Structures are given as C-alpha cells and as structure tokens.
Amino acid sequence: MSPRSTLLEVKDLHVTYGAGTRAVRGVDLTVSAGQKLGLAGESGCGKSTLALALLRLLPASARLSGEILLDGEDVLTMKWGRLRAVRWAGASIVFQGAMHSLNAVHRIGDQIAEPVLLHRRSTPAAARKRVAELLEQVGLPGARADAYPHELSGGQRQRVMIAMALACDPRLIVADEPTTALDVMIQAQILRLIEGLVAEQGISLLMISHDLSVLADTCDRLAVMYAGRVVEEGPARQVFDEAQHPYGVALSAAFPRIGDPGSRLAPRGLRGDPPDPTALPSGCTFHPRCAVALDTCATEDQALREAGAGRRAACVRVGVAQPLP
Structure with missing residues (x-):
C-alpha cells in the first residue's frame, strides 16, 4: 500500500488572546489523507482554540503565528475570497452544541x-x-x-x-466534541455514524474530545494536549493503553475498565486543574500535578521526543530506565 499523502500540516502554531493568554503554544500536527486523528485533553488545554484556528474562525482578539497547511496552502495567509472557498468545500467543522x-x-x-x-x-x-x-x-x-x-x-x-x-464534499472534517451533550446510547450511534461516513467517503477526520476511550475506539492516531501543547502522540490504542507521558497515564486511568474490580472500586483521578494560560509554571507545565516529577521538571521544559515506533512524548522519563507507574 502506498503511503498516504499529507492533507493537513500544522507547524509551530501559537495562539494568544489579549495581553498574554497563551492558549496554543507551538503545536505541530499532521493529518494524512483518509486518516482519523484524535485530540484529547481536559477543558482549557487549547483543543477548541486549535480547531477554530484551522479555518481562522477565532475572534479578532486572537493573534496567530506559525503555519496551517491545508493541501499545501497556508490558511493563515489566505486572502478572504480564497478562505471563504476553502471553508465547507475544503474543510468543515462539526461543533459540539448543535442547538x-x-x-x-x-x-x-x-x-x-x-x-x-x-x-x-x-x-x-x-x-x-x-x-x-x-x-x-x-x-x-x-x-x-x-x-x-x-x-x-x-x-x-x-x-x-x-x-x-x-x-460540499470536504476532504477534512473537524469534529469538536460532537457527542458531549448526548446520552451514552446516542453518543455511540453518532460515533458509529461519523466513523462509517469517514471510511465510506475517504474523508480525513480530526476529532476532539476529553474522552480518551472514545478517541481510542474511533481514531487511528491520538494526540494529547496539555496547557496549549501536544505532550504525547502515537497510535491511538497504544497511547490509551500504554501512555508514555504522566498526563496521558492519568487521563487513561480516569476510565474504569469493564471487568476490572480494582479500577471500579479505587478509581484513579488527577488532582488540581490545568494551569492558567496567563501564568504558566516554569519548566514542564505539568510538573505541579505530576506524581512522578523529578527536580529538573520544575526548571527544564520538555520537548517531544521519540517514544517508540511512530510515538512521541514530552517527558524527561521517556527513554530512561524509570518506567511510569
């Protein structure tokens, strides 16, 4: 099978609101033709801002830098007429609140x-x-x-x-938490519908959710965002089952496993909340909430590094003999 061509490529994307609200900080993402990429993270981690940035739907107060290449053409430098033509026909968005x-x-x-x-x-x-x-x-x-x-x-x-x-037969659909307001049974129906239509029509999908289990079942690859950055990326099922970043581990552990009494009787949560984007902590932004942080995590930021075949994670423990719990 020939390799898929790249449909969407996000390079070093930054989005800042007002005087200093850094909602997205240096995100790099790639979506191939026909691929389903999931984007996970808690509320406030920058997922929806990223989704809206892809078609320049953010308010005028947002400042953007970097590149958003859709079929090789930079959305951020498109003139209004071209951007209007790309919306709907090139890429379209399904928002979470239909009403x-x-x-x-x-x-x-x-x-x-x-x-x-x-x-x-x-x-x-x-x-x-x-x-x-x-x-x-x-x-x-x-x-x-x-x-x-x-x-x-x-x-x-x-x-x-x-x-x-x-x-208008777009090549890319961005689904921003399309099932959040629905009950569990209807969620499953909508997810099956989206998955079937994407496969049938060969459309690329970027699905955003705080629910890792949904993304692991629906998508080919999964990226995890925290404090405006991608902190882990790889094959969806691998990221869900064997996360390499402590944040991914915590998100995955928040879902009880059917048939596992340990996870049902003693669920593992994640203390605290994501940091204020106007006052990000020094070093790794996750270290104040991390149960396995090292002293260096408070002072040294971590870039994405290789974490296995087709995987990347932004953690100092990746590649060393100190496995995550």
Whole structure:
C-alpha cells in the first residue's frame, strides 16, 4: 500500500488572546489523507482554540503565528475570497452544541442547502435533492428537511450538523466534541455514524474530545494536549493503553475498565486543574500535578521526543530506565 499523502500540516502554531493568554503554544500536527486523528485533553488545554484556528474562525482578539497547511496552502495567509472557498468545500467543522449552531428560525433543509447553493452554485431544485441525500446518509428521512431545530431531538440535531459538514464534499472534517451533550446510547450511534461516513467517503477526520476511550475506539492516531501543547502522540490504542507521558497515564486511568474490580472500586483521578494560560509554571507545565516529577521538571521544559515506533512524548522519563507507574 502506498503511503498516504499529507492533507493537513500544522507547524509551530501559537495562539494568544489579549495581553498574554497563551492558549496554543507551538503545536505541530499532521493529518494524512483518509486518516482519523484524535485530540484529547481536559477543558482549557487549547483543543477548541486549535480547531477554530484551522479555518481562522477565532475572534479578532486572537493573534496567530506559525503555519496551517491545508493541501499545501497556508490558511493563515489566505486572502478572504480564497478562505471563504476553502471553508465547507475544503474543510468543515462539526461543533459540539448543535442547538446553538443551528438557526432556530430557519428550517434545517434551508440551512443545509445554504453552503450547497453558495459553493456548488446549484439550482434550488438540485440543492433540495442534495439535502434529501445528505439527510438519508446521516439516518434521517428526507422529509425532515422541513423541520425546525426545536422539533428534533439532540441526536437528530447532531445528525443535521454532520449532514451540513458533508454538504460540499470536504476532504477534512473537524469534529469538536460532537457527542458531549448526548446520552451514552446516542453518543455511540453518532460515533458509529461519523466513523462509517469517514471510511465510506475517504474523508480525513480530526476529532476532539476529553474522552480518551472514545478517541481510542474511533481514531487511528491520538494526540494529547496539555496547557496549549501536544505532550504525547502515537497510535491511538497504544497511547490509551500504554501512555508514555504522566498526563496521558492519568487521563487513561480516569476510565474504569469493564471487568476490572480494582479500577471500579479505587478509581484513579488527577488532582488540581490545568494551569492558567496567563501564568504558566516554569519548566514542564505539568510538573505541579505530576506524581512522578523529578527536580529538573520544575526548571527544564520538555520537548517531544521519540517514544517508540511512530510515538512521541514530552517527558524527561521517556527513554530512561524509570518506567511510569
């Protein structure tokens, strides 16, 4: 099998809000054509800021530097007309709050048809046909095109958001915690839907979640963010089962294993909260919460280093004979 071509490449991306809120700090990521990359981390670690930065959807107060190469073209230097063409048709986003993303006073069919009419320059009749096809693809009857958002359940609204994301046949979909507001059963249905559509249509996927178990089951590779940086990256199942960074270990341990009474009766948590991005600690930003920190961790920052085949981790213990607990 020939190697996949690179579709998205993020190089040394920095995002700062206001006078000094460093939300994203030197992130490097690559998504190959047809690949599913998961991005994990607690709230406040920079995941959603990174997602919005990919298509320059951040507010004017955000300052960006670095490169975001989509099919080799830098999103950060695109002129407005080109950027408008890339959104929806090149890459699209599924937001986590469908009710807040859909317009409450417009029928869902009209909302799905809007990018089709704009980017494909379709006739109204062709756009209606495309809407019906998209609704069928996501498991909704075409007749639901006349419904308003409040007439649909949470899971149905999320399916509408996915249909909108697929409307112009993008090569990349960014799914920003698409199942957070749904119950467990509906979450599983939506995840299977996304996974099936991505595989069927050969779309690349960047899925963002705080739930490592979801990403391990859905994605090919997994990157873990902490305090605006990627601290671990590798094959999804390996990162979930055998994390090389103490933060990845803690996130994985937060999920009880079915059939393991030890994890059910004595769950392992992670003390404290991610640091304030306006006042980051010196050295490794995770060291104040790390159970295995060394003295040098308080003064020396750690860059990503090789941690096995296709794996990287930003920890001083990587590659030395001091295994993580």
